[in-house]
Amino acid sequence: MPVGRDSVTDASGLLADTVTDATAPLVRLAGRLLGAGAFDDDADRAWHEVRTATERARSRLREALRAAVPATAQAYIAGVAALLEDAQAAGLDVTDLGAPLGPLFLYTTGQPVTFAQAVEHLPDVDTVVRETAAGLMTGLDGAFTAAAARLEQAVRDASPQAGFTGLARETLRNAAWNRFLDRGLTVPDQHGRMHAVGSWTQTLCQTRLRRTATDAYLEYAGSAGIACVSVSVSAQRCVTCRPWEGRVLARDDDALAAYVGSGARPVPKGTLATAIAAGLLHPHCRHTLTAWIPGVSTLPDRGPDHPGGDAAVQREREIERHIDVWDRKADLALTRLDRLAAARHANTWRTKLTEHRTVTAGFLDTAHHEQDRPDLAAGLAAIFQAPATSDTDTDPAAPPSLGVDPGALLVGGHETGDVRVQRRLRQAASDAADAFTADAFLNPEEYLVRLAGLHAEPARTLVTFDVLDEHDDDFGVLTVVVTDAGRGPEVVLSSADAVTGAPDDRAFVADLGAAFVDAWNRSDTAVPDAAASLGVDPAGVLFAGTGRDARAMNYARGAAEQAAAAYTDQFGDYVEFDDLTTVGSVTYVDVLYFADPGDETPAGRFRIAVDGTSKQANRVEVMWARGTDDDVIGAIAASFADAWRGERSAVDFGSGTYPLLVRDMFATGNRSAVRDAVFAVFEEHDYGPFTVEVASAIQSGDQWFIKGDLLVNGTSVGHFERSLHADGHRLTAHHNFLSIDADFHGQGIAQAFNDHLMGWYQASRVESIRVYAALEAGGYAWARAGYEWAWESQANTMWQALTRTARIYQTAAERCRTDAAAPGTGPALAADLRARAAWLAAQAQAAFDLLERVDQTVWGAPDYPQPFDVSEVGRPAKASRDQEWIGKETLVITRWHGVKWINED
Numbered sequence: 001m002p003v004g005r006d007s008v009t010d011a012s013g014l015l016a017d018t019v020t021d022a023t024a025p026l027v028r029l030a031g032r033l034l035g036a037g038a039f040d041d042d043a044d045r046a047w048h049e050v051r052t053a054t055e056r057a058r059s060r061l062r063e064a065l066r067a068a069v070p071a072t073a074q075a076y077i078a079g080v081a082a083l084l085e086d087a088q089a090a091g092l093d094v095t096d097l098g099a100p101l102g103p104l105f106l107y108t109t110g111q112p113v114t115f116a117q118a119v120e121h122l123p124d125v126d127t128v129v130r131e132t133a134a135g136l137m138t139g140l141d142g143a144f145t146a147a148a149a150r151l152e153q154a155v156r157d158a159s160p161q162a163g164f165t166g167l168a169r170e171t172l173r174n175a176a177w178n179r180f181l182d183r184g185l186t187v188p189d190q191h192g193r194m195h196a197v198g199s200w201t202q203t204l205c206q207t208r209l210r211r212t213a214t215d216a217y218l219e220y221a222g223s224a225g226i227a228c229v230s231v232s233v234s235a236q237r238c239v240t241c242r243p244w245e246g247r248v249l250a251r252d253d254d255a256l257a258a259y260v261g262s263g264a265r266p267v268p269k270g271t272l273a274t275a276i277a278a279g280l281l282h283p284h285c286r287h288t289l290t291a292w293i294p295g296v297s298t299l300p301d302r303g304p305d306h307p308g309g310d311a312a313v314q315r316e317r318e319i320e321r322h323i324d325v326w327d328r329k330a331d332l333a334l335t336r337l338d339r340l341a342a343a344r345h346a347n348t349w350r351t352k353l354t355e356h357r358t359v360t361a362g363f364l365d366t367a368h369h370e371q372d373r374p375d376l377a378a379g380l381a382a383i384f385q386a387p388a389t390s391d392t393d394t395d396p397a398a399p400p401s402l403g404v405d406p407g408a409l410l411v412g413g414h415e416t417g418d419v420r421v422q423r424r425l426r427q428a429a430s431d432a433a434d435a436f437t438a439d440a441f442l443n444p445e446e447y448l449v450r451l452a453g454l455h456a457e458p459a460r461t462l463v464t465f466d467v468l469d470e471h472d473d474d475f476g477v478l479t480v481v482v483t484d485a486g487r488g489p490e491v492v493l494s495s496a497d498a499v500t501g502a503p504d505d506r507a508f509v510a511d512l513g514a515a516f517v518d519a520w521n522r523s524d525t526a527v528p529d530a531a532a533s534l535g536v537d538p539a540g541v542l543f544a545g546t547g548r549d550a551r552a553m554n555y556a557r558g559a560a561e562q563a564a565a566a567y568t569d570q571f572g573d574y575v576e577f578d579d580l581t582t583v584g585s586v587t588y589v590d591v592l593y594f595a596d597p598g599d600e601t602p603a604g605r606f607r608i609a610v611d612g613t614s615k616q617a618n619r620v621e622v623m624w625a626r627g628t629d630d631d632v633i634g635a636i637a638a639s640f641a642d643a644w645r646g647e648r649s650a651v652d653f654g655s656g657t658y659p660l661l662v663r664d665m666f667a668t669g670n671r672s673a674v675r676d677a678v679f680a681v682f683e684e685h686d687y688g689p690f691t692v693e694v695a696s697a698i699q700s701g702d703q704w705f706i707k708g709d710l711l712v713n714g715t716s717v718g719h720f721e722r723s724l725h726a727d728g729h730r731l732t733a734h735h736n737f738l739s740i741d742a743d744f745h746g747q748g749i750a751q752a753f754n755d756h757l758m759g760w761y762q763a764s765r766v767e768s769i770r771v772y773a774a775l776e777a778g779g780y781a782w783a784r785a786g787y788e789w790a791w792e793s794q795a796n797t798m799w800q801a802l803t804r805t806a807r808i809y810q811t812a813a814e815r816c817r818t819d820a821a822a823p824g825t826g827p828a829l830a831a832d833l834r835a836r837a838a839w840l841a842a843q844a845q846a847a848f849d850l851l852e853r854v855d856q857t858v859w860g861a862p863d864y865p866q867p868f869d870v871s872e873v874g875r876p877a878k879a880s881r882d883q884e885w886i887g888k889e890t891l892v893i894t895r896w897h898g899v900k901w902i903n904e905d
Contacts, residue, residue: 002232003082003217004288005210011071011078012205019140019201022061023147023185027332029053030155034177035334039159050155054148061144068133068140069115074108075209076129077101079216083291087224090293094224101125127804132212134800138793139204146187147197149727153702154180174334181329193438196324203283214281214289218251218272221291227255228268228292231280233300239511240279240445241287243504246300248292249275264294278505279469282445314444316356322349400442401522402435404428406489409461409482416456423679423694425456429463430696430707432523436516447475447512451695452709452716459483462494465516467509474499476509480517493517534566538610538617538644541580541587556580560589563644570643573636578605586611593627593636604633608641618667620645645671659684662733662764665704666726674699678706681760687752690717702726710740710749717744722757724766731766733757746881750781761902769900779891783867787898792859794896798870799854801894805886806847813840843874843886867891867898 030050033039038046080098087094100122107118119126158176186194195203221229233245247269250256256271269275272289280287290297326346333339408428414421433449436442443449448468455462460483467476479494496513498505540559543552561577568574574597578590587610592602604627612618622641627633660677678697685692693716694708703725710718718740725732740749761769771787773779789795813836819825820833850865850873857864873887 002086002288002290003079003213004232005206005286007078007082007213008075008206008209011074012202012209015067015071015136016201016205018061018064018067019144019147020198022057022144023151023197026053026057026148026151027185030151031177031332031334034155034158034173043159050152058144062141065137065140068136069129070108072129072133072136072209072212073104073115075212076125076216077105077108079213080220083217083220083224086291087226090291090296092224092293097220097223128212128215131800132208134797136205136208138797140201141793143187143197143201147185150185174338177334178329178338181332182325184328207283210281217289222251226291226293227251227259229272229289230292230297230299232288232290234286238285239508240282241285243278244269244275244280245287248299279445314441316353318441319349319353319356323353400439400519402432402520404432404435404520404523406482406491406520406523407484409463410484410489411456411458411461416458420676422456425461426451426454426694427696429454432520433465434696436519442515442519449478449516450719452477467512476505478509478513478516491517491520534563534570534643536563536566536644538620539612541589541610542612542617543582543587556587564591567640567643571639575636575640588623591640593633603628606633606637608644658760658763662724662731662761662766665724666702671699682706682708685756687756689747690749692753710753712744717741718749720753731764733761733766733769735769735771765903767901767903769902771898773896773898779894779896780871780888782898783871783891786868787900788866790897790899795859798890798894798896799851802847802870802890803851805890806844809840809844809886813837813844816840846874847886
């Protein structure tokens with residue numbers, strides 16, 4: 001029985017559902033309270049009910065997460081059982097191999113055996129199961145916390161709006177709630193990308209439990225003398241796994257050497273670790289591993305390449321995601337009309353799913369029977385080229401684009417060295433890379449495309465992008481050239497190279513680059529040209545603080561008329577100002593669109609809502625757009641709002657030291673002004689031997705994400721990503737990512753960069769900095785920088801890791817003593833071994849001394865050990881940069897979340 005994803009389906013599904021089961025009632029409660037107007041009538045009572053329910057759900061979840069231990073044990077047993085079955089089928093005698101696992105098997109089947117009893121004589125299994133289960137519990141608990149915070153923010157967004165009553169308030173509330181339902185409860189991954197909580201927890205559980213089952217399979221394969229495994233063949237032709245399908249892989253390097261030395265055939269393609277590093281067994285991977293017995297086992301037929309199979313699977317997943325969204329909206333909508341509309345959309349997508357499965361029937365479920373396989377190309381064409389439905393939403397069956405016009409990467413008539421132009425170009429290039437990275441259809445394996453360099457000339461721009469794999473390791477480099485040869489702006493793939501130089505990898509990077517460029521060339525949004533400006537402040541149509549006398553009304557109307565005229569001049573679409581009305585602090589501007597300036601009857605009209613004060617417009621957005629062609633009118637309305645929103649309102653932020661404070665980033669709707677100030681904060685500082693170049697600054701809800709590079713003599717030597725989060729009056733900074741090339745370690749670059757940001761945070765009254773210590777020596781570096789545990793579970797994970805490491809040191813010390821006393825060991829070597837044993841024992845004892853301190857204190861106490869204390873365990877008096885000791889090693893190999901409090905008041 002091969003080992004794979006199906007081996008752990010039951011265990012992972014049951015465990016992952018704990019978070020969904022805990023959060024689903026909370027969403028229903030929030031929707032019921034919003035729909036009943038509870039936040040209008042008694043907001044304090046409504047919030048109390050929500051938070052009480054959240055705490056009850058959290059308690060139930062933590063109780064349910066105890067299932068992580070039996071689920072992990074079940075996965076381990078599944079891996080061993082699969083190996084034993086495969087070995088027996090091949091005629092190997094493995095009768096006694098699985099006998100010691102009998103108690104653990106009884107435990108997983110619900111027999112009256114405790115886990116401690118089941119693993120009493122299995123210390124290695126005990127460690128594996130407990131560590132995996134602890135990691136799962138931490139991850140799932142964190143997912144619930146993130147989802148609950150997302151729900152609370154959604155309720156705040158849909159809660160009563162100041163200055164609105166009656167129908168206007170109800171409309172805004174429904175719109176905010178529907179925006180939330182579009183994405184549902186989401187949680188961020190380590191890169192800040194958002195995922196639906198259900199799919200994220202399913203992936204987390206399935207990936208880690210499959211890894212446990214696979215490790216158990218391989219461990220017992222080694223015990224049975226099996227050196228290699230074979231990889232199954234999938235009819236869906238995953239492009240990442242295709243190089244390994246139907247191949248033999250060695251368990252590890254030692255097994256590979258022994259197998260090749262025996263002269264057995266076929267020769268393995270490599271080791272399993274190499275294949276996994278290249279993407280095999282990625283999340284959602286359908287491939288399985290089977291023990292390979294020379295002379296007995298047979299390889300599956302690889303069959304011909306059919307890349308369309310993978311595209312068909314991705315399309316089916318995409319359709320299913322749309323069905324999930326509309327089902328969720330139909331189930332949780334606040335009004336009957338919204339509920340009926342969502343149900344119609346869900347039925348439309350179900351029809352598309354039926355059509356898709358009909359076309360691809362047999363292809364996805366049948367391996368390689370060419371004569372029975374339907375014409376996949378014709379079938380996919382029937383779906384992708386189907387007539388558009390009457391939905392007003394963008395049809396995802398249309399060829400995908402990145403939404404960043406290629407012309408945004410051209411300088412136009414400006415100076416190529418102008419700082420603002422360079423920033424605009426980098427922002428556009430980074431936006432295109434981010435859009436491609438986040439597109440599940442274009443980039444199903446979630447490779448990270450990141451801006452690496454940009455060189456602008458008057459008529460062309462050369463852009464380089466790094467391609468990183470799922471482990472954030474360099475995989476390839478793409479170079480594109482953006483030109484305009486008279487046919488309009490165009491992106492051309494100049495080169496696509498793989499870091500490894502392997503032909504398969506080079507071909508994959510080339511395909512990825514071609515998909516990137518093709519999608520980019522299909523983008524046709526308005527180019528954010530620095531010179532294309534309406535020149536009319538949207539705050540000019542607002543009345544807060546000015547009164548609404550005839551003079552103010554005339555001024556507002558004049559401002560709206562000027563904005564419409566400027567848009568016509570800049571963008572070519574003929575629009576005219578029609579009317580202006582106010583409700584509370586919001587001014588609604590009605591605009592007419594004429595297909596031809598000589599037409600008497602408008603082809604459409606749209607309404608723009610402007611909110612804020614007479615000094616600062618915080619919001620400029622489209623309320624509705626109607627006409628003979630809704631898509632055309634909607635696009636013009638969105639373009640008009642974007643152009644007007646980008647105007648530099650009279651902003652008043654910053655301080656004498658910094659051009660912008662963090663609070664200002666969330667207090668104004670003028671993203672253009674905020675973005676320019678963010679660039680200035682990061683770039684216009686004297687860092688000494690290096691400089692900073694921001695690639696992009698993007699706002700997403702209540703967060704700003706800033707990404708860029710650290711440069712020495714104009715060459716990038718590192719990358720960073722920082723995000724800033726506002727939760728009411730609380731501001732939090734997240735140090736998501738910082739990587740510096742090894743040749744530049746120890747030169748103070750990271751410290752100078754973080755010190756500058758620390759000063760900015762302190763001036764901005766940021767409450768805390770959050771880090772995820774996982775990259776390179778990040779765990780040790782953040783500990784030395786004084787970061788504390790973010791929550792107790794992180795500390796407990798570290799104590800478990802330190803205990804394991806100390807026991808390993810003890811065992812190593814005993815082995816050194818034994819070797820020193822062995823006959824034939826020379827005096828000099830024996831002395832070295834005894835000295836090594838003494839050092840290892842002293843290191844282990846230092847760890848146990850700290851663990852004793854942990855046992856004698858409680859979480860939250862002033863003397864409770866922190867990461868810095870771990871870094872000091874076993875540290876020599878004059879430790880060098882490259883020296884190792886037990887505390888440093890434990891911090892480097894253990895991932896943990898940390899926090900540094902800046903302004904706790």
